[in-house]
Amino acid sequence: MLDFLGTTVVWLVQMVGTWVLAGTGLILLFLRTSFSTFALARSLAIAGVVLALAYRYGFAADGLSSLTDGIIRKYLVMGAVATVVLLLLGAVYVAVGRLGARRARLRRLVVVRTDGCKVPGPLAVMLFVLASTGFLAWVMQAVEAYENGFVRVVSFGIVLLPAGAFLLLVPFSVSGTVFNAANAHPALPSLAAPFVAGAAVVGDRFVGGVIATPENLKDPLAVTGLAVVIVLSAVELVLLHRRGHGLTRDPDDVTGDAAGDSGAGDGAGAV
Numbered sequence: 001m002l003d004f005l006g007t008t009v010v011w012l013v014q015m016v017g018t019w020v021l022a023g024t025g026l027i028l029l030f031l032r033t034s035f036s037t038f039a040l041a042r043s044l045a046i047a048g049v050v051l052a053l054a055y056r057y058g059f060a061a062d063g064l065s066s067l068t069d070g071i072i073r074k075y076l077v078m079g080a081v082a083t084v085v086l087l088l089l090g091a092v093y094v095a096v097g098r099l100g101a102r103r104a105r106l107r108r109l110v111v112v113r114t115d116g117c118k119v120p121g122p123l124a125v126m127l128f129v130l131a132s133t134g135f136l137a138w139v140m141q142a143v144e145a146y147e148n149g150f151v152r153v154v155s156f157g158i159v160l161l162p163a164g165a166f167l168l169l170v171p172f173s174v175s176g177t178v179f180n181a182a183n184a185h186p187a188l189p190s191l192a193a194p195f196v197a198g199a200a201v202v203g204d205r206f207v208g209g210v211i212a213t214p215e216n217l218k219d220p221l222a223v224t225g226l227a228v229v230i231v232l233s234a235v236e237l238v239l240l241h242r243r244g245h246g247l248t249r250d251p252d253d254v255t256g257d258a259a260g261d262s263g264a265g266d267g268a269g270a271v
Helices: 002-028 037-057 064-095 099-108 122-144 149-177 188-206 215-242 257-262
Strands: 111-114 117-120
Touching: 002 122, 002 149, 037 149, 037 188, 037 215, 064 099, 064 122, 064 149, 064 188, 099 111, 117 122, 122 149, 149 188, 188 215
Parallel strands: none
Antiparallel strands: 111 117
C-alpha cells in the first residue's frame, strides 16, 4: 500500500511538475525589457531552417521517446556551452563597468528592476531553463520505463503538450536572445549568439542531429547558418556601439542601480 501511494505521489509530481515548469519556463522567455529585430532575425532564421529540413527530410529518430532523447542530448551540449559563455561574458560585463556600476551590473544578471516591477536576468532564466530541461528529461525517461502500457500512454498524453512546446520553443528563443541576456545589457545577446550557434553545430557532430539531413548538406548548412548568425550579431554590435550601448557603457551612460535598470530597454531595434 505504501509503495502504491509513493508511486502515485511521484507520478503526480511528474505530471503536474511538467506543466508548471514548462509553462513557467515559456513565460520567462517572454519577460524581456527589450527584443531587438536582430534577435528576432536570429531566432526566425534558425527556426525556419530547422522546420524546413524537418518537413523535407523528417526526423533522425524513430518514435517520440527517441526524438525527445535526441533533443535533450543536444540541449545538454548547447546548454553547457551557453552557460560557460554567459558566465564568462557576465564576468567581463561586470569587470568593464565603472566602479560605481559594478554591483548594479552584477545584480542585473540575476534580476532587473524596470517600470516598478522586476524581471529575471539572464542567469536566473538560464538556471531555470536548465533545471526544467533536466526535470523533463527525468520525466520522459520515467514515463518510457513504465511497465503498464495504459499508464504509459496516458502519461505521455498528459506531458506531451507542455514538454513538446518547451523543447521546441526554448532553443529558438535562446538562439536569438541567449536567455534574455538583453535584460542585463543590450550587447550581451549579440556577443553570445555566435557561440551558441556554434555549439549547435558541434552538438550535431558529437551527439547526433535531430533532423535526418543528408550528409552532403550538413556541413554547408551548418557553415551557412553560423555565418548568418555571426553577421547579424556583428551588425547589431556596430549599431549598438554607434548608439552608445557598447558593453563598457550602461544604457544612457548612467551608473546608478535604478537609473541603469530603467535604461535597459533601449536596445537597438526594440519591438
